[in-house]
Amino acid sequence: MRPRRACFDLAMPHVSGYEVLQYVRGQSRLDNMKVLILTARPNLVPEVAALGIDGWLSKPIMPADLTQAVNQILAGIC
Secondary structure (H helix, E strand, C coil): CCCCEEEEECCCCCCCHHHHHHHHHCCHHHCCCEEEEEECCHHHHHHHHCCCCCEEEECCCCHHHHHHHHHHHHHCCC
16 A cells, blocks of 8 residues: 655654655655644745645644645645
8 A cells, every 4th residue: 555645844853844855755655645844943934845745834833724734635726
């Protein structure tokens, strides 16, 4: 089974979200994966967006904002 969606932080302990995104976008079998990025550093979003993200949220994240972003991705609005 191939994952169709992922939501992860850019700042993770052992590997950065940037590295994860590079890996995901480098895998042809994951071409259609939708990716939502979480970050405390919105200044990095343009660099990460160049790799192909479907949405992003800046921390602190409100539950309603996360729900809305996920629903938009699921609906294909992004």
